[in-house]
Structures are given as C-alpha cells and as structure tokens.
Amino acid sequence: MARQAKIFYQDQLAGYLVEGDDGYTFRYSASYVNGITSKPISLTLPLSAHPYHSNVLFPFFDGLIPEGWLLDIGEKYWKLDPRDRFELLINLCRDTIGAVSVHPVEEEENG
Numbered sequence: 001m002a003r004q005a006k007i008f009y010q011d012q013l014a015g016y017l018v019e020g021d022d023g024y025t026f027r028y029s030a031s032y033v034n035g036i037t038s039k040p041i042s043l044t045l046p047l048s049a050h051p052y053h054s055n056v057l058f059p060f061f062d063g064l065i066p067e068g069w070l071l072d073i074g075e076k077y078w079k080l081d082p083r084d085r086f087e088l089l090i091n092l093c094r095d096t097i098g099a100v101s102v103h104p105v106e107e108e109e110n111g
Contacts, residue, residue, distance in 0.1 A: 004105035005090045009041050016105070017061060019086045024058060027051040041100050057085045064093045064100065 002020040006013055012035070015028040026045060032038050033049050040046045042060040052058070065071070065088045074080045074092050081087060093102040 003086055003090070005086075006103045006105055007041060008101045008103065009039060010099050012038070014038075014041050014100075017058075017089075017102070019057075023053060023055040024061075024086075025051050025053050026058060026061075057089070061089055061102070064096055064098075064102065065089055066092055 002018050004019075005017045007015050007017055007026070009032075012032060013029055014032045015026060018025045018027075028047060028049070030049065033047055038047060044060050045052055045058070056062075062085055065085060066074075070092065071082070071088070074088060075082050078091060080091055089102050090104040095101060
C-alpha cells in the first residue's frame, strides 16, 4: 500500500508526495499551481501540473530530514527506522526551519 504525505508551503497545501512500489511521485495540487501567489517548494521541483517521479526519495525531501540529536530522538523515543527515509520525513518534518513542512496523510483521508 502506498504511503502519502501532504506537502505544505508556509500554510498552504502545495501538493502530495506518494511512496509506491516503483518509487516516489510528487504532484502539486491544482489549486496551488493555479494560485496567484504560489511559489515552487524547491528549485528542483518547479511549479507544474505534471507529476514528478523519482526511483529514490527526491533529494529536496531527503534534505529536510534532520540529523544529529533530533534524528536520535526520533529513532530512540518514537522507534523510527533510520533506514526508512519516508517514515522519518513524515514524522520529523512537520515543523521545519524553512517554508516547507510535511504531514502524513491519515488512513481515513485515503478512503
């Protein structure tokens, strides 16, 4: 089953990141792409109505995952697998230093 994350730019839902059997897909939401003030979440992911695909977690998203003591807290107290980059992303990147944040799509939202 594919795991999904909601990607926010500041307080706006920018799009969705999906982890599937064939890699990762990021798609901006149509309302975000058509917004007057919308900005790309990354220079490597310019605004587009077309989805982006990668066999590995996009470097931009991988770069959001903390290192050091915060990563240690996630591994130790939340029992997160340090090799599962998507799990780390959706659990440790809800409140990032930059403008982009990541939130898990809950099961009931997939329905």
